[in-house]
Amino acid sequence: MKTDVKALVVGGGAIGASIAYHLARAGWSEVMLLERDELTSGSTWHAAGLLPLFNMSYAVSHIHDYSVKFYKTLEEETGLNAGFYVVGNLRMAQTDERMDEYRLYASTAETVGIHYEWLTPAEIKERWPLVRTEDLKGAIFHPEDGYINPADVTQAMAKGARQRGVTIERRWQVDGYAWAGDHWEVTCTKMVEKGGNLVPSEEQVVVKAEHVVTATGNHAQRTARLLGIKMPAIPVEHQYIVTEPDPALVEWRKSNPEHPVLRDADAKWYVREERGGWILGPYERNAPARFEYGVPDSFRADLFPLDLERIEEEYMSMIHRIPSSEEVGLKDDYNGPICYTPDGNPLVGPAPGLRNMWLAEGFSFGITAAGGTGKYLADVMVHGEAEIDMASLDPRRYGDWMTTEYAARKNEEAYEHVYILHHPDEERPACRPLRTAPAYDRMKARGAQFGQVNGWERPNYFGPLDAPEDFDHEARSFRRGGWWQYAVEEAKAIREGVGLIDASAFTKHLVRGPGATAFLDWLTCNRLPKVGRINLTYALTEAGTTRTEYTIVRLAEDEYYLVSAGAWTAYDGDWLRQAAEEGRDRFGWIDVHDVTTQWGVFAVAGPKSRDLLREVVKDADPASVLGNKRFPWLSMRTIELGMCPVRAIRVAYTGELGWELHHPIEMQNYLFDLLEGAGETHGLKLVGARAQNWLRQEKSYRAFGHELGRDATPLEADLPRFVDLSKDFRGKAAMEATGIRSKCVTVLIDGPEDADPWGREALYAGEERVGRLTSGGYSVAFGKSIGMGYVRPEQAAPGTKLKVKMLDGLWDAEVQPDSPYDPENARIRADG
Template sequence: MADIPSTARVVVIGGGAVGVSSLYHLAKAGWTDCVLLEKNELTSGSTWHAAGNVPTFSTSWSLMNMQRYSTELYRGLAQEVDYPMNYHVTGSLRLGHSKERMREFLRARGMGRYQGMDIEVVGPDEIKSRYPFIETHDLQGALHDPSDGDIDPAQLTQALAKGARDMGAKIVRFCPVTAARRENGEWVLTTPHGEIRCEYVVNAAGYRAQEVGRLFGRTVPMMVMSHQYILFEEIPELAAWSKEAGHKLPLLRDVDTSWYLRQEKNGMNLGPYEKNCRAHWATPDDPMPEDFSFQLYPDDLERLEWHLKDATERVPILGTAGLSKMINGPIPYAPDGNPLIGPMPGVPNAFEACVFTFGIAQAGGAGKVLAEWVTEGRTEWDMWSCDPRRFTAFAADHDYCVAKGMEVYGNEYAIHFPHHAWPAGRNRKFSPIHDRIAALGAQFDAYNGWERATWYAAPGDDTSEASTQTFNRAGPWEKRIREECLAVRDAAGVLDLPGFSRFRLEGPGAREWLSSMITGVVPKPGRIGLGYFADEGGRIVTEMSIMALKEDFFFLITAAAAELHDFEWLQKNLPQASGISLRNVTDDFSCQILSGPKSRAILAEITDADLTQSWLSHQSVQIAGRWCQLVRVSFAGELGWEIHTKIEDTATIFDAVWQAGQKHGLKPFGMFALDSLRLEKGYRAWKQELSTDYTVLQGGLERFVKWDKPAFRGKAALEQEKQRDETKRFVTLVVEAGECDAPYMSTLWHNGKVVGETLSGGFGNRVDKSIALGMIRADLAVAGTRIEVEIFGESCPAIVQEDKPLWDPLNERLRS
């Protein structure tokens, strides 16, 4: 009989590397009254059969942070907890066959150097000197990461478990959780050995996370892939080389042909990510077994034959070795391949730390992040890339999860290009006018499941998927984006924008409460304004447009992807029994942006609304006999309106706008053009410039801070920050870029020192300049300062601009 305590502050469900790391980090944070429940033995899920690779490489800033932390933790863990552990820091070589792959490596090098890692890009000769058994004739180079390596997953888990126990945390094995209920503000978890009450619960159940999620009324968006790797017998040449060199070969990844090859003692371990991959437990005819602990799937070597042949051609000594063993086990995948770490959507005091495809490499960082979420309610790094709330209701569909999981697996090492749209799992949510804009040439991508036009192709334009596989600004879209931007500048453009997240807030005290939540002023009835929500540290949680209809009646509008994140932020801070009502009405409305100097003339033909009302006003009007809310704002930075409609009226109103606009030069424009237009105005984007990595003041948003109003969330921290010297400051840069504009997290340099990072980059078609928005050391945030932007390894001169928009700096066109 398992010895289960009756109460705990936190219960972690799942005893793999991530679950145990979560327990370890909770205890390290001083929360020692924590219990981990594991249905079998520790490591019995994906951990026991994991290959144990520990890379730091990522082109995601937050994932790189998390993996870097893991390597730092693992280096000293054995000594810290007094537990023996095999951790080999061998370094790695990531091979590049193409110009675009080498650009990706150069970008990762810049990010890694910023984080203090000695990542370097090397040529074919140096590849050969580090890995003498390799054929390099068709390679352009490689990324060398000296911190890469491999670790024994079971030893890592047991070391973390020992560390957690030594600090007072408890681990109970062979104790599955079979039910959960909410009672008196606590969770009561049922197990075969009794009940346990807790304040917080963490789902760290790995590939069984969906099963555990159901206990809490949550459908975890995930699926399970079959991943194989092959162990080879000893190779005499390798044994002799290792003995003479005194170390193992670097871990080799041929990312363009999708496999890794690692020295395993004096043999090798080959792990492919094949496109002809297989999902498991994906249909009602193939249910997940009640228990799959320490089990594997049958070998399926035929799927790997192409990769085996490619690897032996790249490293010929591999072809001399016999196969020793096949490992074919389950690995969970979320629809985008990133893990789920953070609040469980819609469930109080519940968190997720699950669905890790690279759980060993990320376990250390994941435990840190999870513990911060639970104990502090916020994380050191903005972790939106892993936040469970990034997936809304549509992603709960299992067919969608399977399609996306298989796509991610088959493209595990693929480059993510800025103009490329991944094709699987598409067409989940359509605008009411989807067919109309498709007929106009719209090319689509998914935004929180909503199909939105990114650009409009003309007959004869290359719209193939292959055409998008470049980092270059140039492409079939370049001319079209420019045409769209100039139509907005010179005449008018209309952009279909379904999926805005929209919340209805009303009731006595709503205005006063909202004022306490934002840094600035709540607009008066008939007006709309931006509200910035800060956490207790003054960091930017989110931005919402606040549309005031009455004194205590508002619509709060935010990014499509922010739907669950922002709704929960409001919901959890709403006073209990306050009489204030908060409803998510996202699915009831749609929106079109009409922007440009001719937009007033177009509207004048189809509505009797007062079109002389000032910027930042709104009014209820009729167009084509249908109601809509006409809002005098424009993210495009021109005279314009947002037209908010009920779903059922959207097509009728669009048709009226489109027909009236033809004689005025109205053209459709897409999300790529909108991004270009907003960069010229210095407008911030959610989870790029607007993230918890920066405070409201660092973000250059002090004009939205009303210092003399009563206390608001984050005020004390912002006041303290204002008394200190600023460390970072938001700036707009004009860049002498080459073929490529600055991607997210390009490093900024000044006099040979790293001084900041870009957050957005693109080409401004109205100003004919490459633009970057970024954060820079505060003393350099002075107009005219010359710096360098590292764009795919190239040092590009840039100049800090004045603190005003590059286009229409006095907002005269907006206000006209």
């Protein structure tokens, strides 16, 4: 067994085998994989092996698409048949709303290049007469995927890895990780079989590894304890049953090809053929989480008892959809653990707080994701970044506030939601409310309907307190939901009067010390502001793409207050701390402190915002304290609003005159009451995140996780005014070498009367796909749909005519000049 390697992969399922293979293919020698038992002995062995391309995530769609294409190449490379049955995947819909979901997905699929077809109920019946179709609305069909034998594909990847120089060792368990300054020392114990169980022997080896990747599946909680981190990857029971041969199916197959994998999403199951019978895999309610604190030593390739009562509804719906299955008996049953995460997406990327430690955990669709995960994670490890933005899968999207109880309950919810309609405006209810700002109860009493971001409750919109009985705040839609009319009124209030937005979820870091100025100057691409001023800037990856967006407030010569997106607190904080630690020898002492929970934020914006604040500001000259001379745009002042000291920032994400009021969070209720009382005479309206999202698009304000990410540079985001090329900064050379592959634009859209884009749609020039939207919504200023996204540089000029794919139709769109609303910023700079 080797004791000194470049990369050590821990876990011998499909995920681990793929990572080892792709690291070797990317050029790394001295790669070793360890498996505590036998290859495929975790969830891989009992997986159904389905390969669904369908996914609403842009990044995960790329991962699944790569897997399907990659698996088809393995036999030629390795000589092993991966057991890929390309039978297609038929996803049926019982409702018009389900068809709307498929239409939204289809536009996303087009941005990835995934092929699909539409089928009517009559066409389904003609091709597969065993399927009942009279209650269907239609289906989307992927002819190029199907299912695969999980063990065969894993062994094929393992053989491919060995052929490329990877060492694979079985029956070795990792019992400890220690960072030695420039490498990991991994304590490994030889496992031996005793009485049918695997037990540790006295043989131990310490392996030195520059990089470690954990792909430990159901053992993720043990891995987390060994690493001293939190990881919300906890298994949930998933059961499926195999029937005896169905005589009608056997007869059909005498002269016909195999059925595609059938999915009745509204019935919450998948079905595929298996040796003349059927496999039914339901995603039912009340499937419990298991192994919250670790897998028992006695659990190997084992299963749980079947709970047929729990899946009775899904079983009966299979009989309804495939009537010939009614008289068929059960042959086999499986109920095994499959890992989930609270949002259903895996954890792929750097482990929080650790160097050269990489996680590939929490895969609920591990066979589908294995190939692509190996490829894109290897790209990040070897080349610094992948060609797609992997931030949505980053393990640091969850902070230390997360507990085992939270993860277990949210994972159960994620399992149950596999086939529940994935509305773009969905808000899942489990474990809520959990993180609340002090004014939560006040806002709830005023009609706030909350969404969740990083565990925080944040108002999405404010509905009527006297809503009619038939108004359902929980109603979601792929078109304009019931909330849309209220968001319109909120957006108008900001444009015409004054609104208040709770932005307390913003991420806030304090960076200070003798090395702070030089460090931040190197870390970010824009000039640093002077004391008392602010600047918008970007931190880049080594590949020159956008790692994070910051609003930097300079409090003193060597003290800075950094504000970034609320969804990315742990992601930003972990990266900042590591960068500061690495830079101390070069720049001097730097302190990075997360102050997110110490400061609440109210954004007050609109042409009447100055009038409102003058009602409550305490100053010797309240008439001038908020004027441009004393408080210019893009500056910060410490002011007093009544009895509340406020760090006021003259900036507004809505593009109107406004201030962000950063205040001690323990004084939030006092400040809210003060502002609300003063606002009565000025028509103050409470405003939610959805209206704010529309308003920022009218100003072409890019958002991290949408227009800004690790797959595009700030220059491709068309933000040269925030890039100071006269100075040296991290990622500069790579950014310049990348050039402009695509360009960010704002478009106004003549779309359907009852729908707006969501930011997942394909963009066309004529019949040719030329880009995709990354944000979408409605513009109250222009009275039509609006969106932002990326197109080829030649399509980025203002006035260019494009088409947006919405609801399976192409709708006219036109590229706008940057900041189509108030391009001169006259309103945001207004004096008074």
